[in-house]
Amino acid sequence: MFELGLITPETLSLGIPAGSAEMAATLKAATVPAVILLSGLVFGSIGFGMGFGTIVAIPYSRASAREREINMLLSDSVSYMYALSVGGLNQLEILESMADADDTYGEVAKEFQSIVNETEYFGTDYRNAVRKQSMETPSDELSQFLTDMLSIINSGGDMEQFLYDKKEKHMRTAKQEQETTLETLELFGEMYMTLSLFPCCSSSFSS
Template sequence: MANLYFTFAFNIFGEYYSQKRLEYFNLRHNLLKNRMDISYDTYLSGTLLTSILGSIVSLMSFVFLISLIGVPDFRATRLTFPAWTGPYLEYKAFVFAIIGGILVMGIVFLVIYRLFLMYPVLMASERRGKIDIMLPYAVNYMSAMSGAGVQPVELFRSLANNPIYGEVSTEYRYLVRDLEVLGTDLVTAMKNLSLTTPSTMLQDFLQGAITVVTSGGELETYFQIKTEQYLMENRQRQKEFLETLGLLGETYVTAFVAGPLFLIVVISIMSIMGNAEMIFLYLIIYAIIPIGSIMYIVLISSMTPET
């Protein structure tokens, strides 16, 4: 359904965007990094159509809301409208509906359009994180396969067909595609992958592999060196993450366990003596502690590397 929708949109707006290839170079590159099997002009056509439909729906919702609750009562005063506008206030509903509808449509259109433009960037960033996490283990796999005498092409094909390594396997599927379908050589295929992958870590690895192949070196030795390097860096990152997690844990205990308990005790004693409002106690129990705990959960969840 999505392909049909974007194809329909391309039939309407495709010619307009096809002439702006250079203007959307970054978008085209981000679509490649995100491995979205869609051309930039088709994607932009779907973006424009969705923005138009969204703005129309927002206009209908605005009109329905106005008809349901009515128009605010405007009076001609010095703070709102000059006195000469008084005779025209009988048309307030019509004017308010037009101006409000235009504003709502414009805002919704811009928001949807910008979100579509940001989506490939956000998804490519997410893929970069997943690739960086799995790359040390994928390189270790390649090192083991290379040590067993497997040829580089077969090695990359095996990695591409192994779903355990997630987005790394997805990246190497494109390398295998260049080798088997497009008929490129190994060096060119690795160069193409290094130019389109969102991970700078994988780019560095591929550039090193290209240098080794073109200089007549052994990939097995290179894989072993990179395996040791990445595993050591991975252990260092995990150590730093645990230290940060410990610091956050201490901060949480201080700010949302010990601190609120102290305030609860103090406020309870003061309320018994008649010198404190219970509203502060309710705010601590029902607002500060739950909201703070949720914020910490979200923070730790965003910092925790996915495996």
């Protein structure tokens, strides 16, 4: 750092005048440990900041990935639950069947596993377990679904009709998203064609 001219003995002398050559040599010798200490503090702070940032970022990244997977699989999961209800399963059996379907419904099934585990291992009433999971899940869509399901459970409403309505809603939403994606792709395709033909048109006009 001395050779690069970033730090000089005069810089670290804090303006203390050197009364003699011996004093100047002493100050110059003292700057070496000072530079080491300063460098250690700077690079140590940078390392701590990067390490702390990584520790904070990893759980957030995992939660975001889980949220995306839950939202992606939720529509099919609701359809599966509707099929179970049509097959005659009660509310608790539907929750248990969803919890066992992790090979198909991934993170959504794991959310239902948490509900089932609460009831089986901690003796929690399944209504309270559903309420708890609705507050803990990283997905806002699943949280709203569980909240609405809990309302049906508490009111003694028709679970089969509720799941049918949710299934239809998710199917409409998925269809709208697909249409939006196709329209966007068509727009980019038209832009690409226009831009690819532009050089040909320019050369024709110039000739």
